[in-house]
Amino acid sequence: MTRTDLSAITQQTKELLKKATDKAITTADIEALRSVLRFHEYRYYVLSEPLVSDFEYDTLYKSLEALEKEAPDLVTPDSPTQRVGQGLTKDFPTVPHLVPMLSLDNSYNADDLRTFDKRVREATGKEVIEYCVEPKFDGASISLVYENDKLVRGATRGDGVRGDDITPNIRQIRSIPLTAAFSAHGIHTAEIRGEVLINKNNFKAFNDALIEGGGQPLANPRNAASGTLRIKDPLEVGRRKLEAFVYHLGYYTLIKGQQEDFSTHGETLKMMWDLGFRSPEKEKKVFTGIDAVIEYCNDFEAGRDDLPYEIDGMVIKVNDFALQDRLGMTTHHPRWAIAYKFKARQATSKLLRIDYQVGRTGNIGPVAKVEPVHIGGVTVSSVSLFNEDVIREKDIRIGDTVLVERAGDVIPYIVKPLVELRDGSETPIVFPTHCPSCSDPLFRPEEEAAWRCINIACPAQVLERLFHFVSKDAMDIRGLGAANIEKFHKLGLLSSIPGIYRLNFEAIGSLEGFGAKSVEKLRAAIEASKTQPLHRLVFALGIRHVGETMAKTLANAVQHIRDLAALSEEQLMALEDVGPKVAASVHAFFRNDDSLALIAELEALGLTVTNAPKPSTGGSFEGQSFLFTGTLNRLKRSQAEGLVEQQGGTVASGVSSKLQYLVVGTDAGSKLEKAKKIASIKILTEDEFISLIGEGFEG
Numbered sequence: 001m002t003r004t005d006l007s008a009i010t011q012q013t014k015e016l017l018k019k020a021t022d023k024a025i026t027t028a029d030i031e032a033l034r035s036v037l038r039f040h041e042y043r044y045y046v047l048s049e050p051l052v053s054d055f056e057y058d059t060l061y062k063s064l065e066a067l068e069k070e071a072p073d074l075v076t077p078d079s080p081t082q083r084v085g086q087g088l089t090k091d092f093p094t095v096p097h098l099v100p101m102l103s104l105d106n107s108y109n110a111d112d113l114r115t116f117d118k119r120v121r122e123a124t125g126k127e128v129i130e131y132c133v134e135p136k137f138d139g140a141s142i143s144l145v146y147e148n149d150k151l152v153r154g155a156t157r158g159d160g161v162r163g164d165d166i167t168p169n170i171r172q173i174r175s176i177p178l179t180a181a182f183s184a185h186g187i188h189t190a191e192i193r194g195e196v197l198i199n200k201n202n203f204k205a206f207n208d209a210l211i212e213g214g215g216q217p218l219a220n221p222r223n224a225a226s227g228t229l230r231i232k233d234p235l236e237v238g239r240r241k242l243e244a245f246v247y248h249l250g251y252y253t254l255i256k257g258q259q260e261d262f263s264t265h266g267e268t269l270k271m272m273w274d275l276g277f278r279s280p281e282k283e284k285k286v287f288t289g290i291d292a293v294i295e296y297c298n299d300f301e302a303g304r305d306d307l308p309y310e311i312d313g314m315v316i317k318v319n320d321f322a323l324q325d326r327l328g329m330t331t332h333h334p335r336w337a338i339a340y341k342f343k344a345r346q347a348t349s350k351l352l353r354i355d356y357q358v359g360r361t362g363n364i365g366p367v368a369k370v371e372p373v374h375i376g377g378v379t380v381s382s383v384s385l386f387n388e389d390v391i392r393e394k395d396i397r398i399g400d401t402v403l404v405e406r407a408g409d410v411i412p413y414i415v416k417p418l419v420e421l422r423d424g425s426e427t428p429i430v431f432p433t434h435c436p437s438c439s440d441p442l443f444r445p446e447e448e449a450a451w452r453c454i455n456i457a458c459p460a461q462v463l464e465r466l467f468h469f470v471s472k473d474a475m476d477i478r479g480l481g482a483a484n485i486e487k488f489h490k491l492g493l494l495s496s497i498p499g500i501y502r503l504n505f506e507a508i509g510s511l512e513g514f515g516a517k518s519v520e521k522l523r524a525a526i527e528a529s530k531t532q533p534l535h536r537l538v539f540a541l542g543i544r545h546v547g548e549t550m551a552k553t554l555a556n557a558v559q560h561i562r563d564l565a566a567l568s569e570e571q572l573m574a575l576e577d578v579g580p581k582v583a584a585s586v587h588a589f590f591r592n593d594d595s596l597a598l599i600a601e602l603e604a605l606g607l608t609v610t611n612a613p614k615p616s617t618g619g620s621f622e623g624q625s626f627l628f629t630g631t632l633n634r635l636k637r638s639q640a641e642g643l644v645e646q647q648g649g650t651v652a653s654g655v656s657s658k659l660q661y662l663v664v665g666t667d668a669g670s671k672l673e674k675a676k677k678i679a680s681i682k683i684l685t686e687d688e689f690i691s692l693i694g695e696g697f698e699g
């Protein structure tokens with residue numbers, strides 16, 4: 001598609017949307033509607049880069065549906081209302097589905113659900129209906145075919161009738177078993193449907209890496225999942241850590257002479273769970289009557305942010321297969337199921353101005369300041385625009401009304417400006433040519449999306465590096481928060497990382513708001529950080545592309561931090577998950593005289609720069625805490641607690657419905673609170689636990 005095609009179709013979309021809102025659409029618009037919808041389906045399903053919001057897509061879709069209802073003779077078999085999506089690529093072989101993979105009918109409130117229930121009761125002649133309710137996973141649909149208990153094919157939904165054969169990619173998803181004993185249930189061939197997702201944590205890590213590289217993050221986990229499924233490198237697919245939920249036995253044939261041992265949808269979810277699939281067995285609930293269904297949907301919506309993955313609604317299905325058959329389906333969706341869509345987490349606001357933030361590595365990040373607006377329970381007033389290209393591509397202007405989306409834990413982003421609301425007073429955004437902090441000229445390295453300030457003494461960068469160094473996941477120096485760092489920096493008391501360890505406490509003690517007690521606390525916290533393990537220091541240095549996990553990999557590979565300087569890029573790439581980008585960045589960092597001087601200075605100041613073997617006497621926990629869950633077999637709990645205390649540690653324990661906790665180390669009490677949320681503290685096996693509490697144990 002060329003640029004002119006793109007702008008023509010964008011223009012056409014705008015015109016049709018305006019007509020739809022003004023209720024001025026006529027049958028003369030039918031063909032235009034169809035071609036515009038097909039185009040947006042392709043952007044959405046295949047490219048994973050939608051250009052319009054779901055609401056706008058749905059508005060156009062409903063207009064077409066209404067027109068076709070008015071004039072049924074104008075319906076064509078290839079109309080978007082007669083089939084699902086436009087999801088086929090030219091990159092993979094096309095395969096027919098054993099039965100069509102349909103979409104779902106949508107509902108948005110309790111009344112819609114009651115109407116659905118009424119329709120089902122009337123069509124079946126039943127007084128009450130049993131429903132199975134489960135989450136509507138927000139990812140990409142797939143179909144899996146098993147023959148003789150073996151996975152033989154995995155495909156995308158495609159256009160509903162045919163899909164892309166992506167078997168090698170599907171085989172990379174660990175929650176999809178390659179063999180499953182369907183034969184134990186009399187089944188020879190089974191086609192099952194599910195949704196491929198990327199969980200919120202993995203999505204965040206993936207986006208952080210994109211941002212760190214100066215790129216533009218993906219809008220949501222759904223786009224990440226559907227985009228990943230279409231990568232032509234199965235190993236890369238494996239690295240992206242996709243997950244799959246399966247929720248529907250779409251079709252099956254029986255082994256000769258056998259009979260099925262299930263008659264409801266709920267039973268098949270249990271069967272698939274027992275066969276080793278991840279089905280919504282724990283999340284599903286079966287209800288009689290629609291009222292309880294509505295209540296369950298509301299409860300689930302209230303808790304959606306606590307789930308590790310995104311859902312965009314619930315799906316309500318008639319549980320009994322015999323009734324499902326009686327209800328049948330349209331060409332677009334089954335009549336026995338309906339999606340209940342949660343409230344969209346989008347809102348419009350006015351773009352007031354752009355702030356430019358200087359990052360730790362000198363990258364200039366534009367941040368849109370918008371009129372505060374409530375989305376999904378939080379107030380949003382700052383929205384990152386990531387880089388200049390994003391502003392140009394979306395043609396965002398100061399004064400624009402913008403559509404802001406915030407999905408779950410995902411950082412808010414600007415979907416687009418509402419161009420039709422412009423009144424001519426909007427002004428283009430002029431990206432700065434000089435650093436807002438130090439006024440040095442900015443550079444944009446080739447192949448990078450971000451402009452950078454390359455002045456290492458740039459005050460904003462110095463501050464950002466200090467913030468990062470003391471942060472919770474780095475050296476974790478409490479009491480030296482952003483406000484204090486800024487204050488000390490302004491007063492000339494702190495201007496570099498080693499400066500933290502040479503702070504003039506006398507001068508600080510004379511500042512307003514600093515009593516003897518708080519100064520002492522600050523001193524102790526800084527002192528304690530010297531014993532932080534090496535991997536934290538590696539992370540704290542703020543090397544580009546080196547996150548927490550990567551820092552651990554690097555620290556574990558050497559005895560002394562200096563040894564990292566001796567590794568070639570090839571040697572670095574031999575480490576787990578180290579690719580060319582990371583290797584180049586680490587190599588460049590340790591080849592730099594300033595970095596080496598910094599490391600030598602920190603060593604002289606007494607920070608831990610080696611991977612020391614674990615000491616087994618007093619104070620052996622090195623300021624760390626550990627979590628042990630499970631049953632101790634080789635020693636008694638009281639014995640373990642005694643040993644921990646002998647070594648200067650503390651113990652806290654607790655039981656929740658799922659886990660038994662035993663947290664040991666310095667500060668175990670407060671860590672226990674976190675452990676309940678399965679925090680990032682190290683989880684031990686019994687053997688590791690015993691070796692940690694050391695030689696005092698003989699048994």
Ligand SMILES: NC(=O)c1ccc[n+]([C@@H]2O[C@H](COP(=O)([O-])OP(=O)(O)OC[C@H]3O[C@@H](n4cnc5c(N)ncnc54)[C@H](O)[C@@H]3O)[C@@H](O)[C@H]2O)c1
Pocket residue numbers: 040041043044045050051052053054055057058084085102103104106134135136137138140141142194195247248315339
């Ligand atoms: N913005 C755009 O350009 C654009 C373009 C096309 C479509 N869309 C959006 O996509 C919607 C249509 O997409 P769709 O056809 O995938 O429908 P959908 O997302 O509204 O619902 C159907 C899908 O839900 C999934 N699903 C998740 N959990 C499920 C469960 N437990 N049981 C059954 N199904 C489950 C299945 O993949 C199924 O195909 C539109 O309403 C629109 O909002 C947007």
Ligand SMILES: [Zn+2]
Pocket residue numbers: 358435436437438439440453454455458459460
């Ligand atoms: Zn600067």
